[in-house]
Amino acid sequence: MSNSDFKGQIVVYSIVGCPFCMRAKQTLRDLELPFLDINLDSYGESVRKEVRERSGRSTVPQIFFNSKHVGGYDDLKALLADKVGLDRLIEEVKNNESPPEAPKVPDSSELKKEKIGDMDFTCELDEHAVLIRDLKMSGIIKDHRKGLTTHKNTFQANQFVDWLVKEKSFDDRATGIVSGQDLLDRGYAAAVKATRDGRFEDNDTLYRLLEHDQNSALNAGLTSECEARPASDLGEDLRKLILSLYNDFLTPDGKSVNYKGIAESSQFKMYTRMTAQLYRVDIKSATREEKIAFFINIYNALVIHGYVAVGAPTNLWQRYKFFNYVSYIIGGQLYSLNDIENGVLRANRKPIGSLSKPFSKSDLRLVVALDQPEPLIHFALVCGAKSCPPIKTYSGKDVMNELKLAAEAFLEGSDGCQVNADKKEVKCSQIFKWYREDFGKNDKDVAVFISNHMGPGEKKTSFLQVISQKDYKVSYMKYNWAINSQ
Incomplete structure (x- = not known):
């Protein structure tokens, strides 16, 4: 059937990356029923509120045949067993125009300026980026042996100051020390052996650029030359991009995701490059709400990144390894999925089956953790299992209302x-x-x-x-x- 065969209209309200939305739309296609897909991610809260008022529900999809509310995917599937009822609804839409009270396309004034999947990630070049480029070509970054340990790709503080004075025409060593401290504060480099006060001193202390840090983080080994961005903004952008990718490689029936296809896509390569901006994100000064939104978005993005990079866990031991070792470098520190959930968002509470807390009293990440756990995060964290809450992106300004909606859903x-x-x-x-x-x-x-x-x-x-x-x-x-x- 074509749209011209229908006087009325079938409307499906959906969001990006929603498997049940995909299944509902595929079911309508299989029935050869034309429909209007209204993506709620493209509109403001007023449109979402209207859908909740019309349907009495907080979930998507929500399906309407003219003004008749059918419900979600399960309701549509149940309707297939009722041939008489289904035929009646089809005849209603085919023969009658949508009444005034039926859902309509939202006004264009409601459209958000930024649409998911349409983001252009550009950034301001950090003033220290050129210095870092020159430092990597200076020859002072090399392997250093201390005792029985060889520290690869490191540089000594005093040699760095020597280089600044001789090659960069710095006035004196004191100015070079200030520059070294600036690199630490901006998250470009870190001491091989972390000190609590984090001071840069003119001695033989070894430092390493974060991009040379040897760990299992999925964003390790990248170069971050962008000016540090607010945590909430960066978290939202990364989440939107990988959610768009997830949606693009979700099968039409919504039943599976082609993670191999994601890995080979140019957009995923762009996403991976963007994760380098997490190195120097300022999370310590963020508000509680900004921290919650940021870490939920990063957790959910990291799960998908983990599935692409190392594969989905299929048993208890693999799940333990996945959630404890899949990680990002954030603000100069390493955070696994477990660290984000239990260390930060649950205010450093013990994970399931663990005898110890994620962060010790001397752990530098403890200052980032919430002072009190936020129970609503459990309805927003996506672990990739079918019983998990729906995938969404959270904003620092309205995260608590968004979490309440996620709990309802x-x-x-x-x-x-x-x-x-x-x-x-x-x-x-x-x-x-x-x-x-x-x-x-x-x-x-x-x-x-x-x-x-x-x-x-x-x-x-x-x-x-x-x-x-x-x-x-x-x-x-x-x-x-x-x-x-x-």
Whole structure:
């Protein structure tokens, strides 16, 4: 059928990188039904609010046949079994124009100026970039042996100062020391053996450019010549770019991702180059909200980068290695997925099954960690499993409202929680059991937390009725670790 065969209109509200949105649209294509796809990522919050008001839901996709709200992908799939009902809806759209109350294309004034996938990553060249280029050609960066250890690609502080005075015409050694300190403060270099005060002194202390740091970080070995950017802005841009990539290589049926295809794409190579900007990002001075948004975005981007670079984990041991070793250099320090989640966002709480906290008392990363854990991050962190919350990008200015919406969306689905009124039982995601201390002291506290963060509707009403009884039961569903890789 063509659009000309229909007087009315089928509308699908979706977001980038949403597998269930892809499945819903593919189902409509299989039925040869034309539809209008409205990407909510392209519009402001007012359009999202309108969709929530129309549908009564916080999730996507949301599907309308003229003014008739069908629901999400599961609702559309259920409708396929009801041939009479489906045919009735198709005839309604085919023979009748959309009434005034039916969804319409949002006004162009609602369009965001920046669209996902359309970003041009340009940057201001840092004034020290030329100095670093010359330093790498100076010959003072080489392998240094101290005791039984050989430190590759390092330079001595006093030799660096000598070079500045002789080759760069610095006035005196004091000015050279200031320049060396500036390189440390700007995140270009770090001491081989970290000192707590971080002072650059005119002696034989060894330093190494971060791009020469020998570690397993996925952004190691890159060159960062851009002026340092605010953490929240950089986090959003990196997340948007890799989310666009994820969407481009998500199969039309939304069931798998071609990670090999991502790895071979020119956009992924651009993304990888961009991760070098994380070296010198200033995260210490960020607000709590900016830290939360930044680290959620970077965590979610790092998961996809990890799948591309090392592959998706398929068993318990591989998952342990993946979340503990897949990492980025951020602000001069190494952060694994585990460090981001449990060290920073959970305020340095012990990971599942661990006897120790991610950061020791002397760890330089401890100053970046939140002072109090933020439980809502559990609805935003994407681990790549089918039971995880939906993929999104978070902004430093509105992250708490966005997290509340993510919680509503997660709890709206059957993976988040289920209610059995007859058995007076509520079933919750295993996330609430694993991280119980973030949600309360016991199962009853977990139930109250869930009720406070569910969106309005029949499910919440039923949930509240069950937990209002003294003898209700809280249980936890098995977690689905099935990976959506192709």
